[in-house]
Amino acid sequence: xxxxxxxxxEPRPQNPIESLIRVERLPHMWCPGCxxxxxxxxxxxxxxxSGIDQNSLSVVSGIGCTGRVAGYLRLDSFHVTHGRAVxxxxxxxxxxxxxxxxxxxxxxxxxxxxxxxxxxAARRNVPLTVxxxxxxxxxxxxxxxxxxxxxxxxxxxxxxxxxxxxxxLPYLMDVCxxxxxxxxxxxxxxxxxxxxxxxxxxxxxxxxxxxxxxxxLYLRRNRLGDALKEMIYLKxxxxxxxxxxxxxxxxxxxxxxxxxxxxVDRERPGYIxxxxxxxxxxxxxxxxxxxxxxx
Amino acid sequence: MKKTKxxxxxxxxxxLTADPRGVLTGVHFMNGDQAACEGALAAGCRFVAGYPIxxxxxxxxxxxxxxxxxxxxxxxxxxxxxxxxxxxxAAWAGLKSMTVSSGPGFSLMMEHVGLAAMLETPxxxxxxxxxxxxxxxxxxxxxxxxxxxxxxxxxxxxIIALVPNSPQECFDLTIQAFNLSEEFRxxxxxMMDECVGHMAERVVIPPADKIKIxxxxxxxxxxxxxxxxxxxxxxxxxxxxxxxxxxxxxxxLTHDERGYPMMNAETQGKLVRRLVDKIRANAEQIxxxxxxxxxxxxxxxxSYGITSRVASRAVEMARKQGIKVxxxxxxxxxxxxxxxxxxxxxxxxxxxxxxxxxGQISLEVERLVAGxxxxxxxxxxxxxxxxxxxxxxxxxxxxxx
Numbered sequence: 001x002x003x004x005x006x007x008x009x010e011p012r013p014q015n016p017i018e019s020l021i022r023v024e025r026l027p028h029m030w031c032p033g034c035x036x037x038x039x040x041x042x043x044x045x046x047x048x049x050s051g052i053d054q055n056s057l058s059v060v061s062g063i064g065c066t067g068r069v070a071g072y073l074r075l076d077s078f079h080v081t082h083g084r085a086v087x088x089x090x091x092x093x094x095x096x097x098x099x100x101x102x103x104x105x106x107x108x109x110x111x112x113x114x115x116x117x118x119x120x121a122a123r124r125n126v127p128l129t130v131x132x133x134x135x136x137x138x139x140x141x142x143x144x145x146x147x148x149x150x151x152x153x154x155x156x157x158x159x160x161x162x163x164x165x166x167x168x169l170p171y172l173m174d175v176c177x178x179x180x181x182x183x184x185x186x187x188x189x190x191x192x193x194x195x196x197x198x199x200x201x202x203x204x205x206x207x208x209x210x211x212x213x214x215x216x217l218y219l220r221r222n223r224l225g226d227a228l229k230e231m232i233y234l235k236x237x238x239x240x241x242x243x244x245x246x247x248x249x250x251x252x253x254x255x256x257x258x259x260x261x262x263x264v265d266r267e268r269p270g271y272i273x274x275x276x277x278x279x280x281x282x283x284x285x286x287x288x289x290x291x292x293x294x295x
Numbered sequence: 296m297k298k299t300k301x302x303x304x305x306x307x308x309x310x311l312t313a314d315p316r317g318v319l320t321g322v323h324f325m326n327g328d329q330a331a332c333e334g335a336l337a338a339g340c341r342f343v344a345g346y347p348i349x350x351x352x353x354x355x356x357x358x359x360x361x362x363x364x365x366x367x368x369x370x371x372x373x374x375x376x377x378x379x380x381x382x383x384x385a386a387w388a389g390l391k392s393m394t395v396s397s398g399p400g401f402s403l404m405m406e407h408v409g410l411a412a413m414l415e416t417p418x419x420x421x422x423x424x425x426x427x428x429x430x431x432x433x434x435x436x437x438x439x440x441x442x443x444x445x446x447x448x449x450x451x452x453x454i455i456a457l458v459p460n461s462p463q464e465c466f467d468l469t470i471q472a473f474n475l476s477e478e479f480r481x482x483x484x485x486m487m488d489e490c491v492g493h494m495a496e497r498v499v500i501p502p503a504d505k506i507k508i509x510x511x512x513x514x515x516x517x518x519x520x521x522x523x524x525x526x527x528x529x530x531x532x533x534x535x536x537x538x539x540x541x542x543x544x545x546x547x548l549t550h551d552e553r554g555y556p557m558m559n560a561e562t563q564g565k566l567v568r569r570l571v572d573k574i575r576a577n578a579e580q581i582x583x584x585x586x587x588x589x590x591x592x593x594x595x596x597x598s599y600g601i602t603s604r605v606a607s608r609a610v611e612m613a614r615k616q617g618i619k620v621x622x623x624x625x626x627x628x629x630x631x632x633x634x635x636x637x638x639x640x641x642x643x644x645x646x647x648x649x650x651x652x653x654g655q656i657s658l659e660v661e662r663l664v665a666g667x668x669x670x671x672x673x674x675x676x677x678x679x680x681x682x683x684x685x686x687x688x689x690x691x692x693x694x695x696x
Binding site: 025056070073075076079080081089091093094095096098117120275279283286289290291292 | 316341342344363364365366367368370372373374376377378380381382383384385386387388389390392406407410536537538539540541542543544545546547548555556
């Protein structure tokens with residue numbers, strides 16, 4: 001016999017992250033099975049669980065599927081030009097260091113057209129958190145290959161397969177001087193959430209690469225199955241190696257092992273500290289700390 | 296010689312005076328680049344992101360040296376593309392910001408000029424023009440970016456551009472540029488040239504309380520009522536900076552009053568119409584020019600920047616021969632003084648336009664004169680300034696026609 005279910009008249013408890021989502025803009029534009037939404041879930045949970053001041057949190061995105069994240073977050077958010085979220089974020093942070101500034105964008109936006117800005121921000125150790133969603137292609141424009149596409153994988157502009165070496169992003173960011181470098185996948189939501197909290201608490205430049213399925217384009221074109229198959233693949237082929245040598249964590253083939261974890265976590269003075277400390281030292285009493293930097 | 300200069304009608308809104316920390320009051324002997332830097336500081340600019348490029352480098356060098364004792368930021372970014380957007384990040388954090396470049400760097404900045412126009416970010420760009428195209432003559436003057444400043448980014452939008460013809464004007468007009476940018480929330484340009492940038496003249500910097508400053512209007516509405524792109528009759532939205540709890544979203548995509556992307560022709564029409572009308576409807580207030588003895592003249596010589604200094608000599612030479620020559624110098628080149636040129640077209644015998652290019656502002660003059668009277672261009676490839684004789688010859692030719 002079917003148990004009678006009572007209809008509750010209690011207001012349903014709100015999803016703790018709902019206040020961070022512009023629900024009036026749903027449904028979003030991402031494909032079924034896309035991992036960007038999962039990463040956004042991890043990000044918003046990290047924001048809530050870490051207790052940071054949401055009114056001081058700014059998110060800057062570039063162009064692409066991941067770039068649309070800024071538009072769905074109910075925070076001060078900026079959807080700027082392709083590849084240039086990082087320098088915009090730099091200006092924003094320097095203009096008001098009390099802001100927590102997160103750059104949330106994709107592999108093509110941040111590493112192809114935006115590559116130069118990313119490496120300079122890491123070099124300067126600008127206090128930004130960069131969340132790079134890596135789905136191995138350019139999704140918004142229909143699935144072209146990019147600087148993280150594995151060798152021999154297909155893209156619409158690599159119709160015979162890719163013959164370019166992809167970037168090893170954690171290695172690159174490590175060498176450029178980032179204070180925090182991690183890689184997770186959207187299967188590893190708990191670790192990702194915790195990692196985002198850690199990254200946002202750094203004084204310097206923090207970087208998280210998030211491996212994500214792109215079922216409609218990258219996976220389909222490379223006959224890698226659907227989103228579910230991809231999540232199983234990420235579960236079974238990811239190996240957590242915290243502290244691994246970043247030189248060894250390249251993703252060169254589309255079906256191989258993925259090394260994930262927190263690779264770099266160091267404390268060097270961030271750009272703002274360096275600027276302030278140095279000018280104070282050299283100029284002494286003549287130095288005027290910017291009034292908009294008042295602690 | 297009677298000089299008629301129409302009063303610039305700066306709206307009598309709440310304005311402030313300059314922050315004395317940035318004002319180097321006194322009588323100085325400095326070049327245009329240095330004066331432009333001082334103008335920015337006097338205007339309240341506290342953030343510069345730049346990249347070295349001849350002949351503009353001295354502006355950022357001076358700013359880098361001055362700003363740590365004034366209280367602000369200079370950052371040398373990795374390229375002009377980064378510079379032109381870093382200043383917008385700083386603007387959205389609440390600062391008055393500026394970048395500086397010349398031809399090749401200016402070209403790189405174009406996409407972000409469009410972004411600033413679309414987001415309605417108050418910010419100032421200085422272009423110290425040099426001979427082009429491409430690498431051209433890095434250390435020598437040109438005036439061939441005048442159409443680029445107006446049309447350089449893709450799409451429909453309007454900007455404001457001012458052209459100084461002396462180091463003193465480099466100081467004064469940079470302040471004006473900031474004021475206009477703040478008032479209209481539009482990227483505003485100071486179009487210098489290498490000559491004006493590198494020549495040294497007397498520059499008088501007044502006391503801070505004599506310098507009028509305009510600041511962007513911040514919203515006072517609570518978060519649940521504030522819409523980033525709702526406007527009143529003046530078509531300028533009230534500003535919000537990051538960190539005030541209003542949780543606003545802005546995007547370079549076509550957007551509605553909420554700032555949300557709206558991918559349809561109706562929103563596009565409303566938005567672009569307003570971006571363009573914001574300047575065009577207020578053009579009377581913004582336009583500024585100097586004219587002398589134009590009405591009833593046989594010839595009016597139109598020039599701007601360093602060329603106007605040479606044109607003055609040519610005009611003198613022609614007047615000595617008894618020709619009735621008027622002088623017209625646009626100080627704000629964009630929006631162009633359309634109304635006045637149309638009026639003068641009915642009152643003069645002809646125009647001579649002298650510029651260090653092969654015809655840019657002359658196209659505007661031709662368009663507005665609409666064939667009523669002759670318009671002669673005195674072009675020049677750049678690399679040096681005109682000879683007064685070239686302009687004088689053109690004046691005589693108009694009179695002979």
